[in-house]
Amino acid sequence: xxxxxxxxxxxxxxxxxxxxxxxxxxxxxxxxxxxxxxxxxxxxxxxxxxxxxxxxxxxxxxxxxxxxxxxxxxxxxxxxxxxxxxxxxxxxxxxxxxxxxxxxxxxxxxxxxxxxxxxxxxxxxxxxxxxxxxxxxxxxxxxxxxxxxxxxxxx
Numbered sequence: 001x002x003x004x005x006x007x008x009x010x011x012x013x014x015x016x017x018x019x020x021x022x023x024x025x026x027x028x029x030x031x032x033x034x035x036x037x038x039x040x041x042x043x044x045x046x047x048x049x050x051x052x053x054x055x056x057x058x059x060x061x062x063x064x065x066x067x068x069x070x071x072x073x074x075x076x077x078x079x080x081x082x083x084x085x086x087x088x089x090x091x092x093x094x095x096x097x098x099x100x101x102x103x104x105x106x107x108x109x110x111x112x113x114x115x116x117x118x119x120x121x122x123x124x125x126x127x128x129x130x131x132x133x134x135x136x137x138x139x140x141x142x143x144x145x146x147x148x149x150x151x152x153x154x155x
Contacts, residue, residue, distance in 0.1 A: 019043070019061065020071040020143025022109065022135050023085075023092045028054060029135025031143040032065060035150070040143035042136035055099060062100055070102050073109030073142035107146045109138070 016036040022029035027047050033040035046057045072093040075085045093104045 015066055015068040017065050017067045018069045018071060018143060018147070019065055019067045020073070020107075020139045020146065021092070021096075022073050022139040022142055023089045024135060025088075027135045028058075029137070029139035030061060031136060031139035032067075033140075033143045033147055035068065035147070038147045040140045040147055042140045045135045055095070058096070059100070062102070067102065069105060070096055071105045071107050071143050071146045072096065073139070074106040075109050105146060107142050109142050109145075 016034050018033045018035055018040075020031040020033060020040060022031075027045050029045055030043045031040050032043045044061070046054055048054045048057065072089055074082075074089050074093075076082050090106070093106055096102055097104045
């Protein structure tokens, strides 16, 4: 079975740490943020061929950061209609919930990668140099979107 990252595993109910994920077939960008401060920062990029490698790396991050919540970007076409990656991202979110016992929020990620690329270009990181950090900056944008609008996600 999966690991459980609930209060019994050291997760404080007062923890305000949040991890954000930009799921991709080749790479998963990861960002870290704080619910109280409302700020997100790029953290890392997970690369791995197998689900075991990917979820092993994710498990290590969850043990280190002990997030109160994880946020997963949900891609869609510009008109809001979901596409083939939408189902894969939903499955990834369900796997995070099931394996680790965490609360997961899905966030619209339309244009996050394009905007992340623009952000990197503005600071002089262009072309192939973007590849190593683009996914984690996209995850930062997804997580920042959640933090900026978290009241609309809470019921």
